[in-house]
Amino acid sequence: MKTVIDAHNIKKIYNPETVPVVAVNNVHLHLERGEFTALVGPSGSGKTTLLNLIGGLDKPDNGSVIINGVDITRLSANKLIDFRLHNIGFVFQSFNLIPVLSARENVELIMQLQHVKKAEINVRVTSLFRQIGLEDKMDVRPAQLSGGQQQRIAVARALASRPQFILADEPTANLDTKSADNLLDIMAKLNKEENMTFIFSTHDQRVIERARRVVTLVDGQIHTDSSPVSVHADYPVTA
Ligand SMILES: Nc1ncnc2c1ncn2[C@@H]1O[C@H](COP(=O)(O)OP(=O)(O)OP(=O)(O)O)[C@@H](O)[C@H]1O
Numbered sequence: 017m018k019t020v021i022d023a024h025n026i027k028k029i030y031n032p033e034t035v036p037v038v039a040v041n042n043v044h045l046h047l048e049r050g051e052f053t054a055l056v057g058p059s060g061s062g063k064t065t066l067l068n069l070i071g072g073l074d075k076p077d078n079g080s081v082i083i084n085g086v087d088i089t090r091l092s093a094n095k096l097i098d099f100r101l102h103n104i105g106f107v108f109q110s111f112n113l114i115p116v117l118s119a120r121e122n123v124e125l126i127m128q129l130q131h132v133k134k135a136e137i138n139v140r141v142t143s144l145f146r147q148i149g150l151e152d153k154m155d156v157r158p159a160q161l162s163g164g165q166q167q168r169i170a171v172a173r174a175l176a177s178r179p180q181f182i183l184a185d186e187p188t189a190n191l192d193t194k195s196a197d198n199l200l201d202i203m204a205k206l207n208k209e210e211n212m213t214f215i216f217s218t219h220d221q222r223v224i225e226r227a228r229r230v231v232t233l234v235d236g237q238i239h240t241d242s243s244p245v246s247v248h249a250d251y252p253v254t255a
Contacts, residue, residue: 019082020181020213021047021070026079028065028236039065040076041236047181050211052204054218054227062236063217064185070215071183072100084180101129105174107184107216111166113158119169120145120154126177144172148202164195171202181213188220200226 028040040062047053055063068074070081072088080087083103091099113122120141127137145151148168158166167187174182184203188196200223206212216223224230232240 017048017050019046020049020051020084021045021215022080022082023066023070024080024082026066026069026076026081028062028069028074029077032077039236040069042079043233043236043238045070045231045238047213047215049180049213050207051213051215051229052207052227053215053229053231054224055215055231055233056218056224057233057239059219061233063233065236066233067183067185067215067217071104071106072096101126101177103180105177105179105182107167107170107174107182107187109186109189111158111163111170111190113166113169113173115158118155118157119150119161122158122169123173123176126173130177140176144175147175147206148172162195164191164198167191167195167199168202171199171206175206175212181215184214184216186217186219188218188223193222196220196223 023043023045026040026043027038030037030039043066045066055066057063065074069076072081072083072091075089080089082088083099086099088096088099113119114125117125123141123144124137127140132140141154142151145154148171150165150168153161153165158169161169171182188199191199203214203216204226207214218224230240230242231238
């Protein structure tokens with residue numbers, strides 16, 4: 017097995033000078049390639065903060081985050097931007113597509129930033145839209161798409177960069193049940209068929225049930241790290 021994420025003893029304190037909030041408290045988290053892991057816990061338990069630290073969107077006050085063998089906490093701001101571009105795919109609760117670009121252009125943009133050749137971009141875009149089942153929506157702008165369709169485009173965009181892993185913060189929070197199921201089907205298929213590694217935060221019990229590993233945070237610390245069955249038994253997940 018190949019280690020993709022190795023977060024070691026990470027800590028994040030907001031407002032250290034005024035009213036300190038310890039959002040993530042000495043967390044160790046290790047993910048192998050091909051994992052399909054849900055991060056759960058009550059509101060304010062530190063899920064978004066932990067994902068932001070793992071994704072290099074924020075820096076820990078202590079500890080290291082090693083992605084594919086690189087300690088990203090030691091990279092300069094510019095190197096970190098470049099590292100994220102090539103190694104980490106992001107999916108956010110609010111989709112974050114660029115409204116003035118078509119669905120296709122949203123997916124192409126990241127490959128253009130990576131200087132992928134035009135012919136290769138075309139091949140990848142066609143394949144990605146087939147994978148998310150939206151070949152007929154390539155030239156449509158985000159506003160003309162449903163939330164579920166927008167989130168599938170966001171998954172295609174995350175995949176387009178050929179990342180080490182995809183990090184999704186509450187990807188189904190703004191989706192109806194059917195769209196959430198559909199998104200999970202696509203993520204699970206990518207995980208199974210392409211061994212793509214996913215870590216996603218969620219409050220949604222049905223999403224939790226589809227994870228193969230569930231990590232529960234309470235007060236910024238890992239409370240349980242187990243299969244969904246034992247988590248159901250000792251931790252009632254609430255929205
Ligand atoms: N920018 C910030 N400045 C100060 N405190 C913050 C900031 N962001 C988060 N916090 C605090 O850090 C703690 C963890 O927040 P975080 O958003 O990581 O939790 P969460 O588990 O993702 O919550 P939710 O499920 O509601 O999204 C909370 O106490 C929160 O109030």
